[in-house]
Amino acid sequence: MATLQEALAAALDHQEAGRFAKADILYRRILDAAPGHPHALHLWGILAALTGRPDEAAGRIGRAIAVTPDIADFHVNLARIEAALNRPDRAARHYANAVALRPEEVEPRFQLAGLLQDLDRPDEADEQYGALLAMAPLHAGIHLNRALLREAQGQAAKAREGLRTTLALEPAHPKALLRLAAMERELGRGGAALAAQRRGMTVLRDAANGVPDAGLFTTLGTLLAGEGLPEPAAEAARVAVALAPDDPVPWNELANRLKGLGRQGEALAQSVAGHGRGLVLLPGNPVLLNNRADGWLKLAELERAEEDARAAVAAEPGFAAGWNTLGSILMARGRAGDALDAYDQAMRVDPANDAPDNAQARFNRSIALLTLGRLAEGWDAYEQGWAVPSGRFPRAGFPQPPWDGRPLKDGALLVWGEQGLGDEVMFASLVPQLVKDGVRVVLDCDARLAPLLARGLPGVTVVARSEPLDARLTTPDVVAQSPAGSLPRLMRRRIGDFAGRQPPFLKADPDRVAELRQRVADGHGEGRRLVGISWSSKNAAAGPLRSIPLGRLAEALDGALDGPGVTLVSLQYGDVAAEVAAAGVSDPGLDAWGDIDGLAALIAAMDLVVSVDNSTVHLAGGLGRPTWALLPHAADWRWMQGRRDTVWYPSVRLFRQHRAGDWDGVLRDLREAMREG
Numbered sequence: 001m002a003t004l005q006e007a008l009a010a011a012l013d014h015q016e017a018g019r020f021a022k023a024d025i026l027y028r029r030i031l032d033a034a035p036g037h038p039h040a041l042h043l044w045g046i047l048a049a050l051t052g053r054p055d056e057a058a059g060r061i062g063r064a065i066a067v068t069p070d071i072a073d074f075h076v077n078l079a080r081i082e083a084a085l086n087r088p089d090r091a092a093r094h095y096a097n098a099v100a101l102r103p104e105e106v107e108p109r110f111q112l113a114g115l116l117q118d119l120d121r122p123d124e125a126d127e128q129y130g131a132l133l134a135m136a137p138l139h140a141g142i143h144l145n146r147a148l149l150r151e152a153q154g155q156a157a158k159a160r161e162g163l164r165t166t167l168a169l170e171p172a173h174p175k176a177l178l179r180l181a182a183m184e185r186e187l188g189r190g191g192a193a194l195a196a197q198r199r200g201m202t203v204l205r206d207a208a209n210g211v212p213d214a215g216l217f218t219t220l221g222t223l224l225a226g227e228g229l230p231e232p233a234a235e236a237a238r239v240a241v242a243l244a245p246d247d248p249v250p251w252n253e254l255a256n257r258l259k260g261l262g263r264q265g266e267a268l269a270q271s272v273a274g275h276g277r278g279l280v281l282l283p284g285n286p287v288l289l290n291n292r293a294d295g296w297l298k299l300a301e302l303e304r305a306e307e308d309a310r311a312a313v314a315a316e317p318g319f320a321a322g323w324n325t326l327g328s329i330l331m332a333r334g335r336a337g338d339a340l341d342a343y344d345q346a347m348r349v350d351p352a353n354d355a356p357d358n359a360q361a362r363f364n365r366s367i368a369l370l371t372l373g374r375l376a377e378g379w380d381a382y383e384q385g386w387a388v389p390s391g392r393f394p395r396a397g398f399p400q401p402p403w404d405g406r407p408l409k410d411g412a413l414l415v416w417g418e419q420g421l422g423d424e425v426m427f428a429s430l431v432p433q434l435v436k437d438g439v440r441v442v443l444d445c446d447a448r449l450a451p452l453l454a455r456g457l458p459g460v461t462v463v464a465r466s467e468p469l470d471a472r473l474t475t476p477d478v479v480a481q482s483p484a485g486s487l488p489r490l491m492r493r494r495i496g497d498f499a500g501r502q503p504p505f506l507k508a509d510p511d512r513v514a515e516l517r518q519r520v521a522d523g524h525g526e527g528r529r530l531v532g533i534s535w536s537s538k539n540a541a542a543g544p545l546r547s548i549p550l551g552r553l554a555e556a557l558d559g560a561l562d563g564p565g566v567t568l569v570s571l572q573y574g575d576v577a578a579e580v581a582a583a584g585v586s587d588p589g590l591d592a593w594g595d596i597d598g599l600a601a602l603i604a605a606m607d608l609v610v611s612v613d614n615s616t617v618h619l620a621g622g623l624g625r626p627t628w629a630l631l632p633h634a635a636d637w638r639w640m641q642g643r644r645d646t647v648w649y650p651s652v653r654l655f656r657q658h659r660a661g662d663w664d665g666v667l668r669d670l671r672e673a674m675r676e677g
Contacts, residue, residue: 004030004033004034004037004040007026007029007030008026008030008037008039008040008043010026011023011026011027011030011040011043012043014026015043015046015047015050020047020050020051023047024044024047027040027043027044027047028044031044036063036067037067038064038065038067038068038071038074039064041060041061041063041064041067042060042061042064042071042073042074042077044060045057045058045059045060045061045064045077045078045081046061046077048060049077049081049084054081054084054085055085057081058078058081058082058085061074061077061078061081062078065078069097070101071101072097072098072101072102072105072108073098075094075095075097075098075101075108076094076095076098076108078094079091079092079093079094079095079098079108079111082094083111083115086386086387088115088118088119089119091115092112092115092116092119095108095109095111095112095115096112098112099112099128104135106132106135106136106139109128109131109132109135110132110139110141110142110145112128113125113128113129113132113142113145114145116128117145117148117149117152122149122152122153125149126146126149129142129145129146129149133146138169139169140166140169140170140173140176143162143163143165143166143169144162144163144166144173144175144176144179146162147159147160147161147162147163147165147166147176147179148179150162151179151183156183159183160180160183163176163179163180163183164180167180217236217237217239217240217243217250218236218237218240218249218250218253221233221234221235221236221237221240221253221254221257222253225256225257225260230257230260230261231261233257233260234254234257234258234260234261236257237250237253237254237256237257237258238254240253240254241254241274246281247281248277248278248279248281248282248285248288249278251274251277251278251281252274252278252287252288252291254274255272255273255274255278255291255292255295256291258274259294259295259298269299272292272295272296272299276292279292284311284315285315286311286312286313286315286316286319286322287312287319287321289308289309289311289312289315289322290308290309290312290319290321290322290325292308293305293306293307293308293309293312293322293325293326293329294325294328296308297325297328297329297332300332300544300545302329302332302333302660305329305332306326306329306330306333309322309325309326309329310326312325312326313326313345317349318349318350319349320346320347320349320350320358320361321346323342323343323345323346323349323361324342324343324346324360324361324364326339326342327339327340327342327343327346327361327364327365327368328364330342331364331367331368331371331634332634333634333660334633334634334635334641334660336368336371336372336641337368337372339364339368340365340368340369340372343361343362343364343365343368344365346358346361347361347362347365359384359387359388360388360390362381362384363381363382363384363385363387363388363390363391365381366378366379366380366381366382366383366384366385367382367637368637369381370382370637370638370640371637371640371641372640372641373495373640373641375488375492375493375494375495375497376493376494379488379489379492379493380489382485382486382489383486383489385485392418392419392483392485393418393419394483395416395418397468397469397473397474398414398416398473398474398481399474400414400474400478400479400480400481401479401480401481402480402481402482402486403480403481403482403490404480404490405490405491407437407438407439408439408440408479408480410479411440411477411478411479411480412439412440412441412442412461412477412478412479413434413439413440413441413442413478413479413480413481413482414442414444414473414478414480414481414482415428415431415434415441415442415443415444415481415482415483415484415487416444416473416481416482416483416484417443417444417445417446417449417465417484418483418484418485419485420615421446421448421449421596421615421618422614422615422617422618423484423485423618424445424446424449424484425449425506425615425618425619425621425622426618426638426648427484427485427487427488428443428445428449428453428484428505428622429502429505429621429622429648429649430484430487430488430491430492431443431457431460431505432457432501432503432505433491433501434487434491435457435459435460441457441459441460441461442460442461442463442472442473442478443457443460443461443462443463444463444465444470444473445462445463445464445465446464446465446596447464447465447466448594448595448596448597449596450462450463450464451509451597452506452507452508452596452597452600452619452622453505453506455506455507455508455509456504456505456506456507456622457505492647495647498647498648502647502648502649502650503624504622504623504624504651505622506600506619506622506623507623508597508600508601508603508604508623509597509600509601512597512598512601513601513604513605514605516588516598516601516602516605517530517605519588520567520569520586520588520602520605521567528565528566528567529565529566529567529607529608530566530567530569530605530606530607530608531557531566531567531568531569531606531607531608531609531610532568532569532570532571532602532603532606532608532609532610532611532616532620533550533553533554533557533568533569533570533571533572533585533609533610533611534570534571534572534573534609534610534611534612534614534616535547535548535549535550535553535572535611535612536548536550536572536574536576536612536614537612537613537614538573538574538614539614542613542632542636545632545634545661546612546613546614546631546632547612548612548630548663548666550572550576550579550580550583550585551582551583552663552667553610553630553667554568554583554584554585556667556670556671557610557670557671557674566674567586568583568584568585568586569585569586569588569602569606570585570586570587570588570592571592571599571602571603571606571609571611571616572592572616573591573592573593573599573615574592574593588602590602596619599616599619600619600623603616603619603620603623603625604623604625606625607626608625608626608627608628609625609626609627609628610627610628610630610670611627611628611629611630612629612630612631613629613630613631613632613635613636613639617629617649617652618649620649620651620652621646621648621649621651621652622649624649624650624651625651626651626653627649627651627652627653628652628653628654628655628670628673629646629652629653629654629655630655630663630666630670631654631655631656631657631666632656632657632660632661633656633657633658633659633660633661633662634660635654635656639654644656653673655669655670655673
């Protein structure tokens with residue numbers, strides 16, 4: 001036993017010194033000699049977590065607990081790993097075990113209460129907070145979390161009382177000040193909200209024995225930004241810079257906060273300048289270089305962005321966020337292969353699966369793979385999108401297990417829509433194959449799409465999305481569920497998997513189609529082609545790059561044919577009446593955003609649809625209408641690279657910019673295609 005203990009101590013020394021391979025060898029030898037040794041299994045599990053293998057870590061520590069279930073530390077560490085794996089139920093269970101074993105310890109109970117709160121088990125969470133306050137009545141964090149719990153339960157008075165108690169214990173607690181200000185604002189007490197914000201500023205100015213602390217204002221700016229208050233966040237960051245003008249950190253924070261004001265050119269330019277000021281104070285700093293690169297990227301100054309990003313990773317080759325930013329810039333330059341190399345490097349230098357930068361790089365890598373047509377790898381990595389803010393958007397409320405692609409003998413499959421309207425349409429294109437394969441489908445969708453999908457998919461139960469969830473989505477006969485964006489991982493792992501399996505699947509109202517065609521054709525002469533056009537994307541990030549001035553598009557199409565020519569019909573959503581009138585384009589008077597069924601009927605009435613990359617392309621493709629999609633140089637992943645067609649919609653033809661911003665080349669190709677008929 002002494003030899004095993006010495007070996008265990010030596011393995012732990014290696015582990016704590018970062019000599020992970022040597023530690024692994026010793027743990028394996030110990031377990032060969034003493035299978036089931038609980039402490040060796042526990043420490044071996046921690047080693048797996050440290051080297052980016054959380055599932056293995058959970059399995060090893062679980063084995064240790066099976067042998068020796070009464071060691072609280074085992075349960076605490078397993079709970080942390082389960083939480084990192086986004087398995088809060090399991091994490092809560094192990095924290096509860098640790099609490100039962102060591103009820104006097106505050107931290108495991110505090111973590112348990114927070115998880116119960118996140119799991120929407122408010123009564124249990126409140127019980128734990130009550131026990132915590134009996135143990136640690138002066139713990140500001142407990143009062144704060146309980147206040148947030150009560151706020152979520154609609155107990156405004158108790159929540160405000162808890163926030164005030166938090167501030168009595170910790171007057172400079174930024175989160176409590178912000179939540180109190182937000183609560184006062186939501187309750188219509190604008191004066192009280194303003195007073196809370198001003199108190200925050202005053203408290204911070206008076207902190208640190210009367211010495212103004214720029215770091216506190218930097219923290220306040222970050223928290224204000226997290227609360228969705230970009231203007232006050234920028235104000236706090238400006239105070240920090242004024243207090244410490246020779247410190248690069250506040251300049252970096254100010255630049256980040258200015259980015260948060262939106263995509264306005266002036267704010268972004270100021271942001272870049274702020275990072276530049278930080279670099280004057282701290283030349284060659286990789287974080288500042290990386291942040292300025294991100295600013296240049298948002299300003300579409302891609303050469304400067306790439307220069308800064310490459311300088312950042314040259315200064316710190318192990319800087320995962322820098323490699324990730326470089327990858328995003330290369331994607332924006334239309335170089336998906338090079339971007340993939342950068343994302344791969346980000347993961348090599350930061351292999352921990354649960355690291356935020358790593359999760360973002362993994363998701364970004366999936367987009368590069370899909371752009372390159374490497375579908376099997378891409379769809380597998382696309383599942384990382386649930387872990388990042390810029391990825392996929394989870395929805396709660398579906399109790400069924402995830403579908404694994406195997407036949408469902410008894411019961412239906414719930415397919416639920418995710419992301420934007422165009423994404424919902426695109427992923428719904430796989431539903432006809434499910435029906436053909438004998439799967440009974442219940443399809444959750446944007447309410448605006450429900451009539452179209454119900455007509456086009458008569459064998460499918462189409463449920464318009466609502467709040468609260470429609471009861472049909474959780475009836476006992478629905479035995480499995482899948483987000484729509486996860487279907488391709490099971491059904492379209494190769495380009496060839498699309499062939500012959502993407503039929504039109506939307507169906508417009510035939511009466512509205514006939515009425516709208518007659519309406520837009522009247523008064524324009526016989527024999528004219530009806531060409532529906534959409535020229536603008538409202539996508540917050542990529543919209544400006546995808547959009548083309550209406551006048552340029554209309555001129556190109558109007559002058560493309562001799563003889564009767566074309567009648568251009570607006571399919572554009574948004575307030576564009578004046579723009580349409582000025583360009584002489586026919587306006588059918590539809591609400592092209594709210595009345596999607598009407599827009600689909602109008603699309604179906606057209607001889608041809610010409611659109612930039614927005615939801616109109618997806619609707620037209622889903623209807624099977626001849627469609628020409630006009631794409632920027634760095635097109636969205638779904639259109640892949642170099643293709644003139646798209647695997648998603650056989651009726652859609654792609655026209656790509658030859659270089660960034662080159663709509664002239666696209667319009668030349670468009671005119672030539674019109675002449676060819």
